[in-house]
Structure formats: C-alpha cells, structure tokens
Amino acid sequence: MSKEKFVYFFGGGKSDGRADMKEILGGKGANLAEMTNMGIPVPPGFTISTEVCKIYYDNNRSYPQEVKNQVKESLEKLEQFLDKKLGDHSDPLLVSIRSGAKDSMPGMMDTVLNLGLNDKAVEGLIKKTGNERFVWDAYRRFIHMFGDVAMGVPHEEYEEIFSSVKKAKGIEHDEDMDVEDFKKVVKRYKELYKKHVKKEFPQDPMTQLWASIDAVFGSWNNDRAVKYRALNNIKGLLGTAVNVQAMVFGNYGNTSGTGVCFSRDPSTGENYFYGEYLMNAQGEDVVAGTRTPQTLKSLEKKDPKIYKELVGYKEKLEKHFKDMQDIEFTIEKGVLYILQTRNAKRTGPAAIRCAVEMVEEGMIDKETAIRRVTPEQLDQLLHPMIDPKTRKTLKAITKGLNASPGAACGHVVFTADEAEKWVKDGKKVLLVRRETSPDDIGGMAVAQGILTSTGGMTSHAAVVARGMGTPCVAGCKDLLISGKTINIKDKKVKEGDFVTIDGTTGEVFIGKIELAKPKFDERLTKFLKWADEISYSAVRKNAPKGFLVRANADQPHDAKVARDFGAQGIGLCRTEHMFFDAGKLEVFQEMIVANDVETRKAVLKRLLPLQQKDFEGVFKSMDGLPVTIRLLDPPLHEFVPKAEDVKAFAKKVGISPDKLKAKIDSLHELNPMLGHRGCRLGITYPEIYDMQVEAIMKAACSQAKKGVKVIPEIMIPLIGTVEELKVLRKNAENVIAAVFKAAKMNVPHLIGTMIEIPRACITADEVAKYADFFSFGTNDLTQMTFGYSRDDVGSFLPEYVEKGVLEVDPFQALDQTGVGVLVNMACDKGKQIKPELKLGICGEHGGESSSIEFCYRAGLNYVSCSPYRVPLARLAAARAVLLNK
Amino acid sequence: MSKEKFVYFFGGGKSDGRADMKEILGGKGANLAEMTNMGIPVPPGFTISTEVCKIYYDNNRSYPQEVKNQVKESLEKLEQFLDKKLGDHSDPLLVSIRSGAKDSMPGMMDTVLNLGLNDKAVEGLIKKTGNERFVWDAYRRFIHMFGDVAMGVPHEEYEEIFSSVKKAKGIEHDEDMDVEDFKKVVKRYKELYKKHVKKEFPQDPMTQLWASIDAVFGSWNNDRAVKYRALNNIKGLLGTAVNVQAMVFGNYGNTSGTGVCFSRDPSTGENYFYGEYLMNAQGEDVVAGTRTPQTLKSLEKKDPKIYKELVGYKEKLEKHFKDMQDIEFTIEKGVLYILQTRNAKRTGPAAIRCAVEMVEEGMIDKETAIRRVTPEQLDQLLHPMIDPKTRKTLKAITKGLNASPGAACGHVVFTADEAEKWVKDGKKVLLVRRETSPDDIGGMAVAQGILTSTGGMTSHAAVVARGMGTPCVAGCKDLLISGKTINIKDKKVKEGDFVTIDGTTGEVFIGKIELAKPKFDERLTKFLKWADEISYSAVRKNAPKGFLVRANADQPHDAKVARDFGAQGIGLCRTEHMFFDAGKLEVFQEMIVANDVETRKAVLKRLLPLQQKDFEGVFKSMDGLPVTIRLLDPPLHEFVPKAEDVKAFAKKVGISPDKLKAKIDSLHELNPMLGHRGCRLGITYPEIYDMQVEAIMKAACSQAKKGVKVIPEIMIPLIGTVEELKVLRKNAENVIAAVFKAAKMNVPHLIGTMIEIPRACITADEVAKYADFFSFGTNDLTQMTFGYSRDDVGSFLPEYVEKGVLEVDPFQALDQTGVGVLVNMACDKGKQIKPELKLGICGEHGGESSSIEFCYRAGLNYVSCSPYRVPLARLAAARAVLLNK
Secondary structure, eight states, X not given: OTTOOOEEEEETTEESOOGXXXXXXXXXXXXXXXXXXXXXXXXXXXXXOHHHHHHHHHTTSOOOHHHHHHHHHHHHHHHHHHTOEETOSSSEEOEEEEEEOSSOOTTSOOOEEEETOOHHHHHHHHHXXXXXXXXXXXXXXXXXXXXXXXXXXXXXXXXXXHHHHHHHHTOOSGGXXXXXXXXXXXXHHHHHHHHHHSSOOOOOHHHHHHHHHHHHHHHXXXXXXXXXXXXXXXXXXXXXXXXEEEOOOTTSSTTOEEEEEESSOTTTOOSOOEEEEXXXXXXXXXXXXXXXXXXXXXXXXXXHHHHHHHHHHHHHHHHHHXXXXXXXXXXXXXXXXXXXXXXXXXXXXXXXXXXXHHHHTTSSOHHXXXXXXXXXXXXXXXXXXXXXHHHHTOOOSEEOEEEEOSEEEEEEESSHHHHHHHHHTTOOEEEEESSOOGGGHHHHHHOSEEEESSOOTTSHHHHHXXXXXXXXXXXXXXXXXXXXXXXXXXXXXXXXXXXXXETTTTXXXXXXXXXEOOOOOHHHHHHHHHHXXXXXXXXXXXXXXXXXXXXXXXXXXXHHHHXXXXXSSEEEEEGGGGGGSHHHHHHHHHXXXXXXXXXXXXXXXXXXXXXXXHHHHHHHHTTTSEEEEEOOOSOGGGSSOOGGGHHHHHHHHTSOHHHHHHHHHXXXXXXGGGSSOTHXXXXXXHHHHHHHHHHHHHHHHHHHHTTOOOEEEEEEOOOOSHHHHHHHHHHHHHHHHHHHHHHTOOOOOEEEEEEOSHHHHXXXXXXXXXXXXEEEOHHHHHHHHHTOOTTTGGGTHHHHHHHTSSSSOTTTSOOTTTHHHHHHHHHHXXXXXXTTOEEEEOSGGGGSHHHHHHHHHHTOSEEEEOGXXXXXXXXXXXXXXHHTO | OTTOOOEEEEETTEESOOGGGHXXXXXXXXXXXXXXXXXOOOOOEEEEOHHHHXXXXXXXXXXXXXXXXXXXXHHHHHHHHHTOEETOSSSEEOEEEEEEOSSOOTTSOOOEEEETOOHHHHHHHHHHHOOHHHHHHHHHHHHHHIIIIXXXXXXXXXXXXXXXXXXXXXXXXXXXXXXXXXHHHHHHHHHHHHHHHSSOOOOOHHHHHHHHHHHHHHHTTSHHHHHHHHHTTOOSOOOOEEEEEEOOOTTSSTTOEEEEEESSOTTTOOSSOEEEEEXXXXXXXHHHXXXXXXXXXXXXXXXXHHHHHHHHHHHHHHHHHTSOEEEEEEEETTEEEEEEEEEOOOOHHHHHHHHHHHHHTTSSOHHXXXXXXXXXXXXXXXXXXXXXXXXXXXXXXXXXXXXXXXXXXXXXXXXXXXXXXXXXXTOOEEEEEXXXXXXXHHHHHHOSEEEESSOOTTSHHHHHHHHHTOOEEEOOTTEEEETTEEEETTEEEETTOEEEEETTTTEEEEXXXXXXXXXXXXXXXXXXXXXXXXXXXXXXXXXXXXOEEEEEOOSHHXXXXXXXXXXXXXXXXEGGGGGGSHHHHHHHHHHHHOSSHHHHHHHHHHHHHHHHHHHHHXXXXXXXXXXXXXXXXXXXXXXXOOGGGHHHHHHHHTSOHHHHHHHHHHHOOSSGGGSSOTHHHHHHOHHHHHHHHHHHHHHHHHHHHTTOOOEEEEEEOOOOSHHHHHHHHHHHHHHHHHHHHHHTOOOOOEEEEEEOSHHHHHTHHHHHTTOSEEEEOHHHHHHHHHTOOXXXXXXXXXXXXXXXXXXXXXXXXXOTTTHHXXXXXXXXXXXXXXXXXXEEEOSGGGGSHHHHHHHXXXXXXXXXXXXXXXXXXXXXXXXXXXXXX
C-alpha cells in the first residue's frame, strides 16, 4: 500500500483535494480544499482521509507505517509553509484538530484547539506575541479540550477547578483573571489529567497530535455516533476524516476578531448579507452569548476594506456552491481568514424564497430547487407558528404527539359542548379531552386546537384535526384530567386558563403566546407547480406515468379546499361523516335500531336523497377529477343515541326504552377496531351498502346530465377475504345496473377495495380478481401489523420512540420493514393477476414524506392525504421522483 | 376413443371392476364389482364410469357414440343374463339407477327405482307376478321418483296428489289402498308430469334410462354438490359414476324382506352381529319407521338358513374389507341378495373399540387403527354427552359457537358470585353472561357449563372453559340478557330455570336433560400410546425427529392433569393467572397503582416468593419435561380494583380515592387487545418482568437442588419488533446471571418469544437472532391477520360461516390461506438465521386436528393445547404424520 494517498494538503492557493471528494475528505475537508483552490484565504493544513479511518479499524486500531509517514510529511510541509515548528521554543506552530465525515454527524469528537502547546512552547509563544495572558489562557484551554475530548477526562471536573480558582480570588468573570490565575489553573488541570489518565500531560506535540487523531477515529464508533447512523439510516461510509489546520487567532487584540455570516437571510431568505462578529474574540465567545455581537453593517463602517473583501468571498462562495452559505471567518491582526463554509441551515420561508429566487436568478434549475426544500420546511408556511425568537424564551411544560401541525392558543375547555358555548361568546378555545369521539365534531370544528391525553397519531382526534387543518397534540400522557382540572406534573390548569400547543412539535405551554400567521403566497404556488411538473411526468417500471396527490375529503367544502390546494382528485371520501349532521344522524339511528330488514330498508330510503345530495356536491367540486367514495366503515355503535337521549329516542321510534337499551348494549364491543365494521356490515346488512351505492350512482348520473365530468370510484373497506369482495361487488353491480337502467344512461366507474387487513395483502392475488383498484388503508394496516390500537398507543409509544425500541411512530411514518413488506406483497400479487390494477394510498401516511417516497417506489399511482397536507405531499411526491431518478 | 372402456359389467361371480377402482367406478360401483368377484350374490348390473361424467361436460352435455354403444351392449348383456327385457310385455327387466362418486357426497341425484316400467310392462309384470297391487304400487313409485329426481317435478305436488286420493276415500294408511287407488294415482301423476315437463311421461324404457343417466351426471354440478366439494376441499375428482342394477324386491310377499346389518355394533363397537329387517318390505319402509323393524336375532329363528348365509357374507365382507361393514340386503322369495356394503359409520366409543380390537385380532395394523379414528370421535369419550338417542327427541332453541366440548345442564345464574352461592347451596349451575372476564374465574370454576351471548372461539369464556374442561357455548347472539332474564326468540328464561348446552355442537336447550358420563379406559390409553409411537418417531425434512403434544397449564394442578393426559411438557404457562388468587391480586394491584419505580419494586419483592412457589409446583409436576412460562401478558387494567372497591383500596394503600380513580381511568383502553400489554409492559415496567424471571429461575434452582429435572423456557409475549426482544432478553439474562451467582449453580434454560403479531412473522429473521424458540400464538395472530376481535366476532362470524364467506371460524381451525402463510414465513425466516430454532404453537389451534396437521407440515416441533384436549391432539398429531407419509 506504499503508493496510496492518505493525507491531502491544502494551503497557498493549492490543494490535493476538491469539493467533490467529500467521500474521502469529509464535508469539512473537501470544502477547505475547494476554498483553497478558489484562492480564498484559508489557514493551511491537511486532511487525513476517511480511508485511514477504515484502515484504523481493520488494523486493530493502529496505522500502517505509510500513513504515519504521510502525516509526518504533511506536517513538515505545513511547518515549512508557515515557517514555524510544532512545539518550537520561540515561534511554535499551533494547530486545530477536527473530525469531519461525509455527512455531518453529532456524537463524534469535537474540536481540539491550540494543539502544540507545552511548557516550552508557551515560553516561545509569549516571546513571539508578547501577550502572556493570551498564551496562558490558550494553554489552559488546550489542556482542557485535549483531556476532555481526546482522553475522556470529565468536563465537569475541569469546570470545577476553574470555578474554584475564581471563587478563591472572589472574581466572577473570566476577563478578570490574570496570568497567575491561569497558571494556577494549568497546574491543577495537569494534576487532574494525571489522576484520570494515570500519565503526565504529554509535552511532546507529536504525542498530542496522534492521541487527538486516535480520538477522532475512535469516536466514529462510539455509541452515540453508531446510534445516529442507525437511526438516520446512514450506511456505506468509510469513516470520518481528520482535519489538521494551522490556528489563527481572533483574540489577538483590537485588530483581530471573529464572526459568522450568511450569504442571504436564513430566516426570511431575502438576498441580503446577514451576519454577526466580535472583535478580539474567539469563535466560542460569539456562540456563548456572554458578549453581544455586532452586525456586519458596523464592520462596513469600521473596516470597509475587510468588509469589502468579505463580501467578495461571500459572493464567490455562493456562486461557486450555488446555495446559501454559512461562513465562519477570523481576522487576525487585520488579515481576513475564512475558516469554514457550508450550505446554510434555514427556516421554511427562507428555503422556499431562496429556491425560487435562485431559479429566477438562473443559479439553479427547478429540480435542484425542489431537492433543496424539505416538506417539513414547507409545512412551516402552512400553519400558524410560535415565532422562533419568542420560542427560545419559552419552556414547554410537557410534550405529546405532534398530531396535527401548527400552533394554537386558547381558553381551556373540557367538552365539545362547552367549546361551542365559549366560542359563541366570542372566546377562542383549546379543547382538552382524554380522547375525542365522533360526538365531539362540533366542538372540534370551532376550537383553535385540540389536546388529548391518550391516543396516537391516527387516533380520532389526530385524524379529524388534520382533516380540519386544526393544530393538535395527542396522547399527552402527563395530563391527568379530572373534572374541570388538569394536573400536569406539579401544575394545575382549570377551565378558562390559557394553554398554547405546538402541533408541529407536540409541545404544550401554559399561558397565552402570540402566534405568527401562515402565508401561502405566489412564490409557493410557483414552487409547487414545479414540483407537479416533476411528479406528473415521472416514469417508473412498475407503474403508469405520473405520481399524483389526491386528498381525503368528506364534504363538498373540503373537496373545494383540497382542489384549491392542488389535489388531483379525492382518494378517500368517508360516507359516514355525512351521517353526523343533525338531520341525518337521527334517521341513521332509526335504521340501526330497526328490528327487521323491511323497516331498515324503509328508513334507508329516507336517507338516500340526503346522501345523494352530498355526493352531488362532491362530484361538482371535483369536476373532471376522480372521487373515491368509501362505503360505511365504522361500527354501528358509534352512531347510537347517548345514554341520556335513549328515553326520548325510544319514544320517537316507538319501542320500549328497555328494549332500545338492550339493542344498544348488544352493539357494544370490547375491541371496536377489530369489530363489526367495514365490509362486515356490508355483508350482514346488505341494504345499507345498497342504499349508499344507489345514492352515489344517482348523484353521478344527475351531475353528468348537468355536464359535470364525474369519475366515481366505489371503495369497499376492510376486505379480509376475497369472498367478501366477491359478494359485495356483485351486490353493487346489481344496484348500479338498476340505476343506469332507470336513468337511461351510463357513467364509467370503478369498484375497488381498501387494503388494510394483513390477510388482504397476503391474499391480494385472489382479492385483485374482483377489484379495479387497491387503496392502502395504512392506518388500519399498521394497527394490525403491529397489534397497536391507534387510540391507545399513547401509553407506551412515546416511550418506545424515546428508548429507541422504535425509530419512529409507525402511525406517522410508514414502517417499511414490516407494514411496507405487506404493501409490496399486495402490490406484487395484485398486479400479477391484474397488471392494470390501480394503486393508491389513503391512510394518513399519504401525507408524510418518507412514506410518500416508499409509495413511489412501491409503484402506487397516487397518494391521498388531508387537504391541508396536499401542498406538502406535492413537494414530497416530486422529491420522491428525484430521489429515485 | 373407440377402444376405451366406459362401462363395467358385474354379475354371475365376475366383474369388469374391482374395489380399488373407486376413482373411475365410484365407491358404490367398485364395491358392487368387488362383491360380485367375491361370489357374494349381488343383483347384476353395470357401472358407467366417472370418466363419462367428465366427457359429458367436456362434450357440452352429450355422449360420444361409443359410450352409447357400450351402455347398449351392457344392457343387452344384462337382459341376456337374466333372460328378461327392459319394457317387455310379459316379463320385463326392472333396474335401479344410482349415482356414486369416489367419495360419498350429499346433494347429488338420489336413486331411481323400478325403471323400465310403462303401461305395457305393467301388464307383463302382473302376468309374471300375479300381484296386481304390487305392480301398480311399483309403477306409481317409479313415476314419482323419475319425475322428482330426474326431471325436477316438485316432490310436494306428488305428495299432495297421493294424500288427496287417500283423503277422498277416507283412508289413512298406504296399506289400505287398493289397485284402483294406485291406478288413480298413476293417472294423476302422469298429468302432473306433463304439466311440468311439457311432455308425456316417457313410455320408452331407453328414454327413461338415458334421462336418468343425464340426471345423475347433471347433478354432479348442481349448487349443493359444488358447494359441498368446495367446503370439504374435495378436488381432482373426475365426476360421479352411474350404477344400473337389476331390481330385486323385498316386498314380493312373506318370503321376501329387506334389512340393514352391521358386522359389529356401531354404537359400542362390540363384536356382535347387529341389524334390523322387515319382511315383505322395501328398503325405504325400514328407513321410514312406519313399521317397527325386527332384530336379526329373530331372523335366526325364523329362517336359520338365510341367517347363516347372511352371517357368512358379513364375516367374509368384514375380513375382506378389514373394517366394520354396513350391509344392505334383500330377500326375494327366499333368495338372499346383498345390495350394498360399505364401511360403517360409528360412534366415538365404537371407533376406538373396533380399532383396538381389530389390531388385537390381527386384522389391521396400528397405523390403520390410528387412521380409522377421527379426533372428533375420540372427543366423544372425553366429555359428558347428551345421549344420542335422547337427542333425536330434542329440539335446540338456538345455537352458538361450540366453544368447549361436552354437554352441561344446570340452573341458570347470571353472575359469578351467584354461581358460587348457588353451588354452596348444593345446586348445579349454568353460568350465563354477555361475556366473561377474569373477575368471573371463581364462578366459572364451579359452573357445570358456561353460556355467553357475545365472543368467539377464543373469547375469554371459551379459552378459560377449555382450559378447565368445562363445556361452553359462546357468542350465542340470540340471547338478549337483561337483568335476571334471558329472552331467546319468543321464550323467556329466568334465574334458576334449567338450561342445557352442548358445547360440542353449540346447541342450547331449555330444560333439564340427562347426560352420559365420559369414560377414559384402558383401551383408549393403549390406543393413544400407539398414536404417540407414530408421532414420536416421525421424521421430516424441515424439523428434528418427533412431533410432540404439550399442554397449556397455569397451575401445579393443571400441570398434573396435563401430564396424566399424556402431555410431553407445558407449552404455555400463563403467569398472570397466578395473580388472580385472592392473596396475590391485592399485592399486584398495589404494584399497578404505585406512583414510582421504587414503590413498585418494593411491592414486587412481596410478590416474588408467591410466584416462585407456584413455579416450584409446576416444575415438580413436570419433572423431566420442558415448561414454557410466558411473562405477564394482559394489560394492567384487567387487574385493577372494581369501582365499588376503589374507596377501600385507596384507604389501604394510602392515596386519595380521586387520585386512585384517575390512575385507574388512565389505564382504560379503547381496544385493549391492541393495547399496552405483553412485552410492551416489559419495556415500560422492566421491574415486573425482572421479578418474574427471578421467581422462575429461583424456583428452577430450588427444585433442581431437590433432584427435580427442571427444563425452564422463558417466553416473552407479543414481540413485534426485534428491538423489544433484544432489550428484554438482555434484561432477563442479567437477572438470571444474578440468580445463578447467588445460588451457586446453573440450570440450562431457553429464552424465546411468542410469535403472535404479523410484524413478528414478517421480520422473523431479525427476531430469531435473539430467540431460542418461537411459539406461535395463533389466537392473536388470527385476530390481527383478519382484524377480528375474538371477543366481538359473535356479531358477524356465525353469519359469515353460514353464508360461506368463511369456510370455517378461523379461531377454531387455523386459516392456512392467510394466517398459515405468515406462520410459514416466520418458520422459514427464523430457520434461515437459526437452523436449530425450536418451533411450537400454543394458541388454541394447537388442539384442533386440521391445524395440527398444518403445524406438522410447517415443521413445528410440538403443539400445545389445553389439558383436556391433549388426548385428541395426540391422535391428531399421529394422524398428521400418517397423512404426510
């Protein structure tokens, strides 16, 4: 291995590396090399490649001679270049050691600064700089960092020594310490080092250097880094690189300084040079916040030459990297150095603005723009938010599941009825419940936000809230609700008190917080159009052209919202939500308690025109786009009269209250999620589905007659055996034939099924014989594949995620290892029987990015999500296409 | 196809066919041929092969000329043989037409007798026999059967005509009808025929013959037959054969007769010639029951020659077919004919006795004995039963699920407490509940039987009842329970009334019925030993040698019962059942409501010795055999104090009742089956599992020290992700190491998991890395694969089975198409990673024959079922081995 290159030098306008060598130089090293090549003044140094990291482990944590040789050569080159020597007694070279893998990664070893100092070099540096205090400060910092970071000496023990020295002298600020104090500190730091390491603090700079390199490579496989890579599915990396770079000092005096700047405003995206700096300071001082940094504007006044130079570099770097840059710089005695540049972190609005404007400036193409913005960033534009600056000053009292994004603030109320009452009185309310039920819809609709103590990401509260675009924190198990009081840890909240929730993070705050409003502007509209261009033209092997986004919408109004947000159809229209209207609910209840088929049929006849009218509205709203309508899904007991209404209802329908109660009791289920619902109702009460199909197709005919382009897709839920679908499809076909005959017309339509039962996936080849389409109901599929109840997971799921038993809540992001295998199985088996089978998803995962990407790979034709999530899904869909290009 | 053979003649001691040609001659035809070859006096005739049935359908319901030719030739041969001609005016040949496929099959066309009669032949037959009444009676019977069976003329309309003729004359019995009456009937029958068929009744015998043959072949594909084959999974048959046979008459006068006999007693199996006959009668008269048949004993006296001849044939046939024969015979004018022989249907006790005695007699080998007895037959010996004769006179008021076999009778009570009270007063009770819960255990234990209105085959009531060996009918949805009254259809049952249930069939009877006791005798013991010999020595490709039966048993007493019944270990010991004891429940409740880990640990310390004692008992009972102990599985809310006990309990543990109530409320779940249970408790409350593992291993050490051979297998339930098992296995290993260290000894043990979550099957390769064994919990796996709650399926599952949407209740017989795919996937993936992985099943399916056979094929090492089902499972296991030999 003698001729292999392990170490890459950079300095003096030339480097061995380049920006595209991140794989072996790491992100930091590659950018240092690139900047050097660009003529940017970067302090010189060298990068030990990631390959050495691999060799280090393969070699039982040691290095081949060739690596040692190359490090030595590069160090000598650096010394020659700067005309200084490491550990020199008169003008010593000091270096920093930094880790840097291809992807940035927390958990790995931090920086060691000022390496090269020892008892002798200190003397030399004092001679050279004439600044004794500066040098002893630098020495104590080095001993601390080296011991802590490279040798595992506890950080806190250093802090204790440092404090005790200050305390003994009766001073508070570091600035008040003098040379003698630092000397004391150095002495005691060395003793501390010896106590832990069982060796003297090393005076030999080469020993210091190699110990630090060992520490960097060793940190590649520490628990935190390994866990981080596992969690983020980072695979195939060789290891981390090590950057050894000459020190420059911003704390040399008043012509020195250090700062951070951004090529555009990272919080708004405005093309404006934004940054902060401190004179006579080191980088950590800017971060620590003990002194208030100044804005770049003031640098322009103070030192126009340096400022102009900095502006030049900023422009050069942004143009070169074609993205907003986050740049660290240091001025040492009037000379400007650039220490680091990287693509800047930014807020959602900034991400969109930058992406769109850079396309308009011709800097990047549309695909790059789409790649640049994450769905999470876009999401920030769609909901009210707690201002990021205000947020820093706040402390959440507790955290639940981030069930529906956006922040909300209001007076706490505990029942849906109360919510409606308070809102009538002109108050804004936050509805707090153990869990919500269909009865609460009215109160949920008027609340600013919803907070529940049980339930998961697809609990009733979560699903309905997302459907309404209302912020929601669910399954917040620290809430102990009793009567009109909540106990949260040691705090009490009563009805009427203000509480604020952040549904984007799951945080809960006591008190009133001002919120920033969302903005859906032209820039966003333009951006999403670009996304659509990409996804509509996507070509895959296992699917027809295009990858669309539909919406889950139950009412004409929701359908309109969805269409305005860019939905390409309705993927899930839940017919049962229509029954909760005051007028319809009582009729439906009458149907449920009917004693025989004939009575049931008679009552259903009265419901038919009401349902038909709803469908007409939905079809009209979605003129020209497909509408998938799901037949009745929830168990009948969700609709029965409440205990207090039984007497009145019994009187109305003319049966004895006892008999009514017995009937209602007989509908009770221990595990309703696994109960008598979905197509099971269709089999046992065929007349219900018959009525619904009739209403759908009558609505379709009547709208078609008016010139509306109607594309109905009838969806049968909860199929577990092919026989169910066979029977129900036949029933539906009979009803449809009768409707067409009476209307003397025909409307093209599909009949398909939701795939949400594991058994349906396993037997999908059979099921496909009777289905024109599959729509994956991944909420239920996740429930059954994991054996989790979405309404009950609050009790353990957060702990699972926290302890790493689960990487993520599988109700939030589709579990590709388990549930995904069943989805793929169903797609494969279905297409094997019917290559033209249409595939979609209408579970809540249809609005989550990683799940959308999975759906794209699985060959689905579309994803469907709640209307308010459609913009996010459009972006995620386009990014899925690009990711798999 | 000119040379192919389609028709097989039999007669005069020679036949074209043999017994082993059932495939093409059908069961009936093959046996007729065989008997003929044996020299048994069988009326001659011929069989049209099953291949013709296939050709008939392939040929658009018509026959090639060659078939017609062969039928004609055979008929001529028959005419020659008997010197009679079909339709002859002086001495006509009459024949019967019967269907007969390889397997007997309801739904196909019945017999047509007396074919060949027409207006002319009637004259001829009268001449020949001199018995005008007999001939006209035969003619009217023929027109009826031919019209009804072959041409679809409604049976009831014939009956109406017949009754009206009798009524007009004022007579009641057929015997009182004379020639003129029959002539009248014939005339009106012919008119009826014409009305329906739109043609005259055919006078041409060949037309009669071919129409009957068509009808037989046509009936092969009628709805009932197709459904029957689908339900019984009968595949690959060519079709049915048609048997055309010369008629003999048992109603020729006093030297004629007809009867049915069995080579042994079909209800006891005793080797005793058992049978009945009637002189001057046709077969249907024996069946109809209008005249009381005589026993064979009387035939011995009446006609010792014929009797001796019959005994000879019976012995010959049994020896020949090596099984108990069910023989039909007819005596025509003093000549004995054998019309049919087949293996006799028999009761369970008879099946066992025959099988064992035939082995002892050297007639059959042990394997054949095992093949002969179905698990259902064996089951009859293990439970109290309603006497089969009494049963005929009873009518069930309704039917539920046959949840736990055996019959039970008692006073109806509605609560577990009442049950205990009544039993204390010396009464036998039947416990009736909507559903049972762990609170009801006391009452369930003392009840004769259990009847519930909801819940499925693996509902709490069903599982516990089977575990206790108590008869149970579950999910009987016709019961409307309100207060202390049940409304069943139009009947009312009050507390204290007698009700009888049959848990083997699911039937419910109002009133007191005497029951027959079960008997487990030496013969059965011997028989099951033979079964064990087969299954213990079974060799499969995908599993180690042997296929064992273990039992699910929770207490030392159950373990003893299981061992006595022949269990080869315990496959499932549910630790939570131990907590329901009075002494332990309160301590466990204290643990649940504890506010912090330390309190919980302190309480658990008090529970430890109690659990340890239970485990010691179980280990002792199972000395030398493995014991699989499942750690806590049910959700904690199953254990919390009842509402009425909250106050007292709060006082006892020293917290406020409100706080206790809030704590209890917070444990409530909407879908407990999918909730915070199983290993999820182990993750969130590690101290509970730690205590259980400690108790298990301390018990193991203490018993091992006493010389008991302890083989503990610790089972972690409800694993859905490998991470759960990884964490919990590590925890268990730590505890075990500590126990061994303290005890200064080591006990070999396994740590494995239940596989009951679909996701565990999908990721079984991962899970196997941390499991020494998999035990399939197919109850839960079925629940989640289908999305059914075992406690709620009563509302639709019976209807599903009735309508054929499901062939069987998947909680009863493992669903091989869906759940089975997951089981196989888990076995394959698990063994792929760990070839030595031990596999078993501990779900309720472990006691059901078809499921046991599936488990054998899947390569499982053992099945485990409730103790009372062990004998049945031992037989089923052996049969599974033989079936797959």
